[in-house]
Amino acid sequence: MSGAAPNRRERNGVVQPDATSQEIYDGGMVVRREVLGAAHVDRANANKDGFTEDFQDMITRIAWGGIWTRPGISRQMRSAVTITAMVAHGHWEELAMHIRAALTNGLSRDEIKEILLQTAIYCGVPSANTAFKTAQQVFHEMDNAAGPPN
Template sequence: MNVVNPERSGDASRYGAVQPGATGQEIYDAGMVVRREVLGDAHVDRANAGIDSFTEDYQDMITRIAWGGIWTRPGLSRQMRSAVTLTALVAHGHWEELAMHIRAALNNGLSRDEIKEILLQTAIYCSVPSANSAFKTAQKVFADIDAAPAPNSPNSPN
């Protein structure tokens, strides 16, 4: 297996937070920034509140590797990363994660129509039954968003 040495590649910036000499803490911190931007503070705070001695290594790993190592890379836009993620989640039937990443896709700037188009594409490449479940999941997410009080409204908890 060939491993690219970023110091020799001439373009170390293409590696996002995983730069030569970056510490694990720097990669974690960069991952946490992106994780919060994509998933929202409330989601990340809930996930962190549930960390215990059994899950702490897992949470650290996904923050460093998924969010710090992959989502910080400049090679794809966040919208494209969301599209790929939605497709992968549909393909594998991960409906709870799909709901979370539909919200993330909206945070990343995808429109509901673009999400609909992604889900239509999954009907062909992942299966119609999977897309059926994905559309139901998206409908629920959109209904929940539409039913939530607007931020800073009299009915908002903040």
């Protein structure tokens, strides 16, 4: 057992006092690709224009580089929190994306079901109803894309 305090990089992810904006962006892009998949990130980047470029840069640096790189909680926990936030605010397209991400991050369909059951109590049954339909559609799309088992 080590009594040494964690260094700043361990406590803060890529956001360090001496980190450049490019280092934060690059670290965020690595995690964004790992969590959402390269195809999704490539589509988002291909669709950016002068109007959306600053927004894409901001979410890569702040959300993915500033928050998702932090080691304080697991990616599974981050996915659970994010799913709950999407349900609470009714962001259904983002919920679908983060359900896929949660599976990538190691949550099972049963764990996602439990998260959605929890949201029924704290976010409301109508929101959870839509969330279950959204998850069901995501699972159906994933199952169909996988094709029949060999």
